[in-house]
Amino acid sequence: MKLIRLALHVCLLAGACFAAAPAPEAAKPGEELSRMADVTGHYGGHLTVGQRSEPKTLNPVTATDAVSREVIGRLMGDLIEINRSTQLTEPALAKSWKISADGCMFTLQLRKGMRFSDGHPFDADDVVFSFNVYMDEAVDSPQRDLLIIDGKPIVVSKLDQYTVRFVLPRPYAAAERLFDGLAMLPKHLLEKPYHDGHFAQAWSLNVSPAGIAGLGPFRLKQYVPGQRVVLERNPYYWKVDRENQRLPYLDELVFLFVGTEDAQIMRFEAGETDIVSRLSSDNYSLLAREKSRTGSQLADMGPGLEYNFLLFNLNDLGGKKLDEVAGKQAWFRDLKFRQAINAAIDRQSIVRLVYGSHGAALWGNVGPGNKLWVNQTLPHPQQSVESARQLLKSGGYSWNAAGQLLDSGGRPVEFTIITSSSNSQRMKMATLLQDDLSHLGMQVHAVPLEFRAMIDRVFQSFDYDAAIMGLGGGDADPNPEMNVWTFNGTSHLWHLNETQPATGWERELDQLMQQQMVTLDYAKRKQLYDRAQQLIAENLPFIFLGTPDILAGATARVGNFHPAVLDPYTLWNADELYLRGPALENAGVR
Amino acid sequence: MRTKVAVLIVLLAGLHLVLLLAGFFAPYDPIVQNREQSYAPPTRLHFRDGSGWHLRPFAYASTVVLEGDQEGSYQEDHSREYTVRFFVTGPRVELLGIYQSSVHLFGVDGPGRIFLLGTDAYGRDEWSRLLCGGQISVAAGIAATLITLLFGSAVGIVAGYYGGWIDEALMGANELFLSLPWLYFLLGVRAFLPLHLSTLRTFFLLTGVIGLIGWARPARLVRGVVLSSRNRNYVLAARGFGASDFYLLRRHILPEVFGLLLTQAVLLVPRYIAAEVTLSFFGLGVNEPVASWGNMLSTLQQYSVLVSYGWLLAPACALVVTSVLYSALAEVFHSRLKSHST
Numbered sequence: 001m002k003l004i005r006l007a008l009h010v011c012l013l014a015g016a017c018f019a020a021a022p023a024p025e026a027a028k029p030g031e032e033l034s035r036m037a038d039v040t041g042h043y044g045g046h047l048t049v050g051q052r053s054e055p056k057t058l059n060p061v062t063a064t065d066a067v068s069r070e071v072i073g074r075l076m077g078d079l080i081e082i083n084r085s086t087q088l089t090e091p092a093l094a095k096s097w098k099i100s101a102d103g104c105m106f107t108l109q110l111r112k113g114m115r116f117s118d119g120h121p122f123d124a125d126d127v128v129f130s131f132n133v134y135m136d137e138a139v140d141s142p143q144r145d146l147l148i149i150d151g152k153p154i155v156v157s158k159l160d161q162y163t164v165r166f167v168l169p170r171p172y173a174a175a176e177r178l179f180d181g182l183a184m185l186p187k188h189l190l191e192k193p194y195h196d197g198h199f200a201q202a203w204s205l206n207v208s209p210a211g212i213a214g215l216g217p218f219r220l221k222q223y224v225p226g227q228r229v230v231l232e233r234n235p236y237y238w239k240v241d242r243e244n245q246r247l248p249y250l251d252e253l254v255f256l257f258v259g260t261e262d263a264q265i266m267r268f269e270a271g272e273t274d275i276v277s278r279l280s281s282d283n284y285s286l287l288a289r290e291k292s293r294t295g296s297q298l299a300d301m302g303p304g305l306e307y308n309f310l311l312f313n314l315n316d317l318g319g320k321k322l323d324e325v326a327g328k329q330a331w332f333r334d335l336k337f338r339q340a341i342n343a344a345i346d347r348q349s350i351v352r353l354v355y356g357s358h359g360a361a362l363w364g365n366v367g368p369g370n371k372l373w374v375n376q377t378l379p380h381p382q383q384s385v386e387s388a389r390q391l392l393k394s395g396g397y398s399w400n401a402a403g404q405l406l407d408s409g410g411r412p413v414e415f416t417i418i419t420s421s422s423n424s425q426r427m428k429m430a431t432l433l434q435d436d437l438s439h440l441g442m443q444v445h446a447v448p449l450e451f452r453a454m455i456d457r458v459f460q461s462f463d464y465d466a467a468i469m470g471l472g473g474g475d476a477d478p479n480p481e482m483n484v485w486t487f488n489g490t491s492h493l494w495h496l497n498e499t500q501p502a503t504g505w506e507r508e509l510d511q512l513m514q515q516q517m518v519t520l521d522y523a524k525r526k527q528l529y530d531r532a533q534q535l536i537a538e539n540l541p542f543i544f545l546g547t548p549d550i551l552a553g554a555t556a557r558v559g560n561f562h563p564a565v566l567d568p569y570t571l572w573n574a575d576e577l578y579l580r581g582p583a584l585e586n587a588g589v590r
Numbered sequence: 591m592r593t594k595v596a597v598l599i600v601l602l603a604g605l606h607l608v609l610l611l612a613g614f615f616a617p618y619d620p621i622v623q624n625r626e627q628s629y630a631p632p633t634r635l636h637f638r639d640g641s642g643w644h645l646r647p648f649a650y651a652s653t654v655v656l657e658g659d660q661e662g663s664y665q666e667d668h669s670r671e672y673t674v675r676f677f678v679t680g681p682r683v684e685l686l687g688i689y690q691s692s693v694h695l696f697g698v699d700g701p702g703r704i705f706l707l708g709t710d711a712y713g714r715d716e717w718s719r720l721l722c723g724g725q726i727s728v729a730a731g732i733a734a735t736l737i738t739l740l741f742g743s744a745v746g747i748v749a750g751y752y753g754g755w756i757d758e759a760l761m762g763a764n765e766l767f768l769s770l771p772w773l774y775f776l777l778g779v780r781a782f783l784p785l786h787l788s789t790l791r792t793f794f795l796l797t798g799v800i801g802l803i804g805w806a807r808p809a810r811l812v813r814g815v816v817l818s819s820r821n822r823n824y825v826l827a828a829r830g831f832g833a834s835d836f837y838l839l840r841r842h843i844l845p846e847v848f849g850l851l852l853t854q855a856v857l858l859v860p861r862y863i864a865a866e867v868t869l870s871f872f873g874l875g876v877n878e879p880v881a882s883w884g885n886m887l888s889t890l891q892q893y894s895v896l897v898s899y900g901w902l903l904a905p906a907c908a909l910v911v912t913s914v915l916y917s918a919l920a921e922v923f924h925s926r927l928k929s930h931s932t
Contacts, residue, residue: 262893282894289898350626353711416786421873424892428711431878435623435712445786446878464785 021221021251023236027244033093033112039241039491041559041578046252049571050264050273054257055229058205058212058220060183061133061141066567071229071255074527074574077215077238078185079108079127080176084564084572087372087476088292089131089176089467093122093184093215093238094156094164103171103520109579116186117219117234118210126156129187131156131166132559139199146178171518173525174477205229229255239575249578257367269294274558274579277570279551283357287553294556299563303360303369308426309471309542310345310433312338315462315501316495319510328415328465331407336395336410338540343381344388344436354428358551364531364537365484369547369565370476373526375533385439392440405441414443415465418457421448426468429545433468456492468545469493474567478516478529485513487534494541505539557581598919600903605912609724613683614779616718617697617704621879622681624703624713627652630664632708639671648673649704708901711889714879720904723881726789728912730797730851730882731863737801739808739851739856746812747839747847751820761813766859767806775873780874789880796875800865808854819846849927856920860913867909883909 024043026462027033055068063069091097094108112124134141135153137212140362147154150167159165168175189211193202203212209220209360215238218231239247258267267273269290279287288298294499312332313325331337347361360367394406396417405413415431419426430446437444443512449457455462471491474480485488487501487510501507509532516528536542552563552570560576571577608615635647650666678697685691698704707716749760776799787795819825825842833841855889864881869875870884878885885907890896890903 265893280891280894282898286894286898346625353625353628418785431712432623434879435621447785448873449785 002199002512007523009055023234024233024237024246025235026186027240027246028113031238032111033216034091034095034111034239034577035244036239036241036315039247039560040243041241041249041576043245043249043421043578045579046254046581047250047275047558047577048254048273049275050256050258050267052260052264054226055098055205055255057204057403058207059200060185060214061139063142064142064198070568070571071231073181073216073568073572074218074231074253075212075214075216075220078180079184080111080179080477082177082180082566083564083566092179093095094179097176099176103175104168106166106168106175107159108164108166109406110164111238113160114116114215114238115236116213116215116416117236118186118189118213120186120188120213122215123161125161126165126184127164128156128158130182130185130194133190133194133199134182134200135185138196138197142153144180153531161406171520173517173519174479175191177475177479180475183213185360189213190550195576218250218253227257231255231513237575241576248575250574253574257414261413268296268553269295273555275552275561275569276572277552277563278569279553281354281358281548281551282424284551285356286555286567295566296553296555297551297558297561299551299561300358301552301565301569303367304550304565305367305370305472305476305547306470307362307365307367307472307473307542308429308468308545309362310341310545311467311469311493313462313464313466313543314541315496316498317462320462322463325463325465327411330415332466335539337397338543340388340391340395340440341437341538342543343384344440345433345543345545346383346436347546348383349432350429353432354425354544355548358549359546360549361546364533364544365472365481365542366533369549369550372476373478373529375530378531378533378537383436390441399441403441404443412443414445416445416447417466417468418449418454418464418467420451422451422455423470425548426470429468438546439563459496462496476566478513478525478532482513482517485536486510503539505535509535509559595919598915598922602915602919606728609721609728611685612718612721612725613685614691614693616683616715616721617678617680617682617694617696618715618718618723619681619889620714620719620881622714624709624715624848626654627703627709627713628707628711630709630713631899632901633703633705634666635674644673646673646675649698649702650759652804664754672677672698672704674698674704691716693776708899708906710902711895716886716901716904721880723883723886724907724908725864726793726876726881726908727779727863727883729861730793730800730866731861733797734801734804734862734865735855735858737797738804738862739855741802742805742808743812743847743851745805746809747816747843749809750813750816751835751839751843753817757813760809763807764809767803769923771781773868776874777868777872781916786877789876790864792876796866796869800862802864804858804862808851808858809852811854815847815850816843819843849923853920853927856916856923860909860916862911863912867905893909 008526051067051070053067054072056065057063057068058072058075059070078092080097081090081092082088084091086394093114094113095111097106100108110124110127116122117430131154133139133149134143135147138145144454149169149172156165157165169324190202191226193199204225206370207220209222212220217234217237219234220233222230233248237247241247254268256273258264261283262277264273265286268276284298284300287296291298314329314332317326317329351359351361364375364378368374398406400406407413417430419430421427427446427448434444434446454467458467458469471484484491484493486492487498487506492498495502502511512528512532516525516532519525519528550563550565550569554561554570557580559578559580560573562573565573630652633649633652635649637644637647648671650668651670651672652664655663655665674696675698676696678694679692679695680697682690682692705715705717707720709716715735745760749757758896760918819842825838828838828842866875866882867884869889870882871888877883886905895902
């Protein structure tokens with residue numbers, strides 16, 4: 001065993017020498033570097049991360065999938081960042097910013113002496129260029145929606161080489177959070193493809209390493225189709241540690257494409273990868289059992305921001321030939337019916353059996369993981385079949401001799417819950433719900449469907465009774481939730497394509513969400529969002545079930561491993577990660 | 591030889607009898623969840639405790655041990671013993687689909703539980719599910735075999751006996767059937783069916799689909815036998831005496847085919863049980879919470895379950911045992927058929 005490990009270290013050392021990464025540049029006078037006062041580590045080595053699939057692109061403006069974003073995030077820098085561990089905004093490429101009294105004008109001061117990973121200097125022209133690209137309709141960036149407020153774009157102008165001004169058409173709460181995830185682009189590399197009209201094709205996976213540059217801790221070294229993306233140290237990166245050593249510590253960061261979550265686990269167990277994130281609780285428990293042997297670091301960060309829920313089809317089915325579903329909508333629209341189901345669900349079992357106790361039960365859309373925004377006053381009633389039966393009785397339902405639930409017209413209550421067959425946790429929830437609701441005399445069928453087939457039914461054909469789905473997980477702020485809770489939002493799942501709020505409470509909810517978006521004061525905003533959460537919990541457009549903990553693991557040799565509940569869970573501090581062990585010390589530094 | 595056949599037949603009959611009376615041999619209702627006992631390992635039976643040896647086996651209560659803040663393993667609580675009793679009264683079940691009974695072969699007094707093969711994610715008794723799931727899986731295998739052989743031999747006899755364009759057309763269709771990628775075809779077909787089908791309808795659909803897909807190969811074999819026996823001298827002689835087609839088929843040709851069909855049947859049954867498992871594995875089979883060997887095994891698609899809870903492999907073992915018994919029987923039949931024809 002020792003021999004193998006020794007051989008492995010020799011190989012690693014040889015590999016590191018063979019593919020020598022660029023040494024970090026010494027700090028130059030006039031460079032306004034960001035000093036991370038509590039970070040220490042040492043240089044060298046390469047860290048491998050297993051990914052479920054290949055990234056689709058390296059273009060930060062057009063990327064939509066999580067895997068691409070995870071890689072791109074390590075290559076690119078933002079003006080203002082959300083610190084994943086404090087969930088608060090922090091200066092990044094902008095060293096400071098001022099907000100005008102009316103909340104409509106942001107003036108950002110850029111760091112001086114910054115360079116892209118190819119050595120080209122970065123200034124206000126790059127910022128203006130980047131925002132023009134993001135807001136260009138022809139480029140069709142998924143981030144564009146964030147930058148268009150009330151149909152009007154944010155106006156970006158350069159005041160001097162290191163000062164940029166953003167003017168918003170109206171006040172926008174927590175607008176500085178928008179800057180996180182908007183990568184600053186190198187004008188000198190991308191201006192030509194942009195003006196030639198083929199920006200979307202720029203920076204595909206086949207881009208040569210010399211043709212791509214960013215302000216992130218790493219830069220592209222190699223892409224091997226179907227196997228891996230290799231990133232190497234950006235020698236000009238703008239952060240230094242406590243001893244004024246320029247970050248990142250790692251010589252290389254390797255993304256290995258492994259296929260599935262199970263493959264991720266197996267590679268990690270075999271020591272081929274160093275970090276796994278987005279672990280399911282089953283796999284987490286599996287790794288925990290082997291922990292004493294492997295010594296790996298496992299982290300349960302507590303409940304995340306995702307919320308899983310049971311959704312009833314309340315869509316307007318006029319014009320669609322779905323008589324069977326339409327016939328059941330009378331039950332689904334009945335608040336007492338939904339309340340009864342809400343009361344009959346054994347959420348503790350969901351937490352125990354689905355999340356292996358690594359999760360939390362939910363009664364509203366904001367879970368305990370979101371400490372800034374959760375409404376602590378909402379009640380958390382325990383499961384009660386008795387009160388559920390009372391609710392049904394008062395709603396005109398009855399039971400026949402066989403214990404079957406009948407509606408006021410004597411029809412037996414029977415419906416189908418669809419779930420995605422690729423999500424074993426939600427399939428388990430469906431089986432538990434099926435059993436819980438059988439105690440009310442409801443005949444519930446759980447049907448797993450291929451993910452796309454399920455999405456098609458929920459968003460397009462509306463041919464379903466009920467579904468178990470999950471949302472959230474982006475940012476802790478209420479603004480990303482706008483598209484769920486406003487009546488014309490694209491994820492207003494229970495009733496899509498509404499032309500106006502269907503009920504009084506939906507109208508109030510809509511107003512609250514719009515109001516919180518333009519309220520700048522946190523306390524006032526919290527009050528509005530608290531009321532919104534209360535309305536949601538009382539009227540149950542979704543029946544909330546649970547939220548999984550954020551679980552991640554790393555091998556013993558990874559230093560500064562501090563996973564967070566916000567995406568990207570583990571690699572947000574890739575610049576601070578380092579490898580322990582004497583064999584690797586100074587391996588890449590000459 | 592004769593004893594081997596007898597032993598195999600007795601074993602197979604025993605297996606089917608146990609499955610047929612699953613409700614009696616299973617101590618619990620296969621769909622009842624014991625949420626406090628999720629993934630409990632098989633209950634160990636003891637004969638000896640602190641006070642000495644016992645004639646009747648007994649089980650200890652099992653409790654969950656907490657490790658830190660998460661649930662760890664199960665441990666036996668030696669302060670609580672539950673003696674295993676036979677012919678106990680338990681949950682009411684239907685036997686043979688008609689007879690209501692609440693007598694079970696064995697069980698322990700409440701609140702104790704006996705899980706011979708452990709439990710699944712929801713704390714459902716794996717042994718009870720194995721038996722009740724076996725009912726569906728094996729019945730589907732046998733029913734599908736009957737359909738295949740009926741259809742396959744009909745086609746084979748018609749093609750082989752009449753020959754000419756009928757033979758060509760039928761064998762053309764036969765080749766088409768052999769070359770279709772069935773799994774993808776079925777996944778496509780499932781998308782057009784209603785979301786939820788009752789267990790009975792799913793069962794008929796499954797057996798129908800498996801049975802009708804498999805007809806091609808037996809049809810070819812039957813056709814070959816018919817083709818060769820059609821031109822035997824005694825058949826030609828009978829025809830010369832004015833025997834009708836029906837008489838010839840019944841008197842001379844079918845007996846030739848019969849041995850072949852019997853061998854095919856014992857070969858096909860385990861194959862079709864496995865086919866049910868494959869289809870259920872892909873979500874085309876019986877839906878939760880009803881058990882079948884296929885949907886029980888489908889939880890093992892998750893790596894963590896596969897490596898952590900070995901007892902959930904029980905349906906796979908049952909499948910292997912059933913297959914081995916059937917193929918041993920098929921081999922005996924086959925060699926007898928061979929010695930008979932030479």
